[in-house]
């Protein structure tokens with residue numbers, strides 16, 4: 001599904017006296033992906049040229065410079081594709097401007113007629129099209145691209161950020177949580193692994209307080225299994241209770257989890273120094289991920305969990 005709504009960029013050629021925003025966007029976008037801007041968008045002298053950019057190619061034979069003529073067509077407001085009449089005489093325009101290539105920069109798509117015209121020019125001039133899908137995919141995959149998107153598509157981007165949360169910048173270093181077994185970064189993995197609280201077995205529940213010996217986090221599967229084996233060998237009197245880290249990274253689950261730890265403490269639970277320090281470290285590391293709005297999917301997940309009582313693993317009240 002498209003993320004960026006190109007209609008956020010005002011329609012071109014409306015006599016406001018301002019330069020066309022879409023052309024400025026094209027300039028910023030092409031500079032961002034590595035082209036050198038030779039002529040800026042200029043309202044006066046169009047003549048079929050919106051922008052000229054250069055590309056340096058380094059090969060075994062040395063450096064080649066390719067000059068590209070850029071044609072910007074902003075038809076998102078009508079939604080129509082760019083046809084051969086909209087972008088006519090391409091080869092003549094490229095040659096008249098002493099360029100070697102043609103870039104079509106379009107907020108919709110190239111019509112099939114235009115696409116086959118361009119194909120026909122292969123061998124004589126180079127051509128390429130940046131349509132809305134190609135532009136979007138380049139922008140959304142880097143921090144610099146997101147900055148440009150923020151400038152030209154503020155509404156789309158704010159919605160996208162809610163659905164694709166990034167950790168909040170709270171501490172001076174990027175958040176990190178490394179598997180206690182293999183040392184791999186858990187935040188980089190799709191499955192964030194599990195956090196495990198190891199509690200001492202109790203014989204007399206009335207007389208003994210809960211005692212948390214260790215808090216650990218690992219990849220799910222092999223690393224978790226290895227840790228279990230190691231812990232059972234070294235500490236035969238411990239029981240493990242685990243949570244999915246991806247669940248704890250949901251803001252609502254996180255605060256619920258913090259509350260349950262506070263309640264446990266109130267009920268007299270004790271921690272080894274190591275376990276307490278690990279628990280604090282874990283919470284600090286996860287916190288940048290939970291300082292945010294819920295995604296739509298998480299909202300649905302939470303609503304479903306609210307229907308379930310807590311003894312069934314839900315978030316609903318049970319008295």
Ligand SMILES: [Zn+2]
Nearest residue numbers: 179182219223
């Ligand atoms: Zn691991």
